[in-house]
Amino acid sequence: MPHGVKKLVLSLMLLTVIFCSVLCFIPAEAGEQPLRVLAWPGYADPDIVKTFEQRTGARVEVTFVGTDLELWTKLSRNNGRDFDVFAVNTAELQRYIAKGLVSGIPVQEISNRSKQLPRFRDLNSIRGIVHNGTVYAIPYTYSEMGLIYDRQQLKKAPESITALWDKQYRGKVIAYNAGVHNFSLAAQTLRLSSPFSIPPADIPAVVDRLIALRRNVTGFYTQPEESVAMFKNRKAALMFANFGTQQVQLLKKAGVDAGYALPKEGALAWLDCWAITREAKNKKLAAAWINYLLDDLPGKALTSRQGLANTTAESPSITPEKLILWLEPVEDEARRDQLWGRIVSGSSAAKVLAP
Incomplete structure (x- = not known):
């Protein structure tokens, strides 16, 4: 190999090594x-x-x-x-x-x-x-978290959050599977001063209300799509809309004649x-x-x-005319979730409230 060509090849090899070395030091996150x-x-x-x-x-x-x-x-x-x-x-x-x-x-x-x-x-x-x-x-x-209802089963929109507890809808109610909001809903039905700050003395009454809700419910959901399938397949009449108007739209797309109402007690939002x-x-x-x-x-x-x-x-x-209750931190989120887990499992009030 001629000396000039050999020198050129060596130079190119050296540049390649240097280039590769530089690449190796570029941060991966770039x-x-x-x-x-x-x-x-x-x-x-x-x-x-x-x-x-x-x-x-x-x-x-x-x-x-x-x-x-x-x-x-x-x-x-x-x-x-x-x-x-x-x-x-x-x-x-x-x-x-x-x-x-x-x-x-x-x-x-x-x-x-x-x-x-x-x-x-x-x-x-x-x-x-x-x-x-x-x-x-x-x-x-x-979004506000209102009440979704089947217009074919309810000719009139529900006016109160207590509709979820109405015995005429037993086995036709779908609820959201989380303790924080459900405790707030139960507090609203008991007309406590704040759904976000439940005094310890009122916890047993709230637990009793949620056990009653459990008896009325045909199923609990966590995802909006899951709620739509459950509402349609189980021919539900009422559902608490944790995802608000998102669920209404999904239900309508699924062919359900869904109505939406905000309760007089105020809709959590x-x-x-x-x-x-x-x-x-x-x-x-x-x-x-x-x-x-x-x-x-x-x-x-x-x-x-x-x-x-x-x-x-x-x-x-x-709209300004509708009563909206913007979510606030609650008194003890971990405790609410713990008690809710026991309620959903079917425990009695005594077992739910046990230390």
């Missing part, structure tokens, strides 16, 4: 670390995720949850290290903040906040989002927000995800597909 999203059904549809991936070049991994307890379990299991961004209601958000599982939101990077309705842009006016000047979440979607975990691998990408979901395409999809309100357009389902 092109391989996915954005890990923890969300509720309907918040991250495949095509919505795909568009974000195409815009950012990032890869997104979505995990769905069906209850607040499942959300807490998954996120807190490894001190938030398993996820980057998650959807949570304002009441539940408080314990994530208290445990130091969330980081402040870089509000300046959420430019699409300018598209939100004024009441959702004013973060200081939304209870629980701002603590000591730090913003911990950005509002995304909301949630405001879901996006928050970033303290251990997020790429907080800028997490902020980009939040910003993207406030864009027109995801917002319209949320409303047209899920029947849920978004924070960038007025919702026809919530």
Whole structure:
């Protein structure tokens, strides 16, 4: 091999080695670390995720949850290290903040906040989002939790939450399988001063009410699609709508003549927000995800597909005249869930309340 050619080959080999060495030192998260999203059904549809991936070049991994307890379990299991961004209601958000599982939101990077309705842009006016000047979440979607009923079986919309306990609907009621909201519903039927703060002396009466509810119920659900199948297959008459108008839309698509009513006692209502975990691998990408979901395409999809309100357009389902009870932190969430587990298992009141 001529000396000049040999020298050229050696030079090229050396450049190749150097190039490969540089590649080896590029952090994996620059092109391989996915954005890990923890969300509720309907918040991250495949095509919505795909568009974000195409815009950012990032890869997104979505995990769905069906209850607040499942959300807490998954996120807190490894001190938030398993996820980057998650959807949570304002009441539940408080314990994530208290445990130091969330980081402040870089509000300046959420430019699409300018598209939100004024009441959702004013973060200081939304209870629980701002603590000591730090913003911990950005509002995304909301709904009241009313009563869904079959118009063929109920010619008149139910007026009270007590309809779930009405003996004429025994075996035709479907309930949400979670303790926190069911304890609040029972407290409403007992006309306690607050459904979110039940005094210890009133717990036995609430437990008795929930045991009575259990006897009326044909099934418990956790996912919206599950509730639709259950409502239709079991020919249910009434259902507590934990997912609100999302379930109404799904039922109508399934061919059910579903009506929706807000009880006179006041409908519990949630405001879901996006928050970033303290251990997020790429907080800028997490902020980009939040910003993207406030864009027109995801917002319209949320409303047209899920029947849920978004924070960038007025919702026809919530008006000032309707009584709404926005969720608040409860007196002891773990205790409510513990007692609810015993109630669902079929235990007597004495066993439910046992230490």
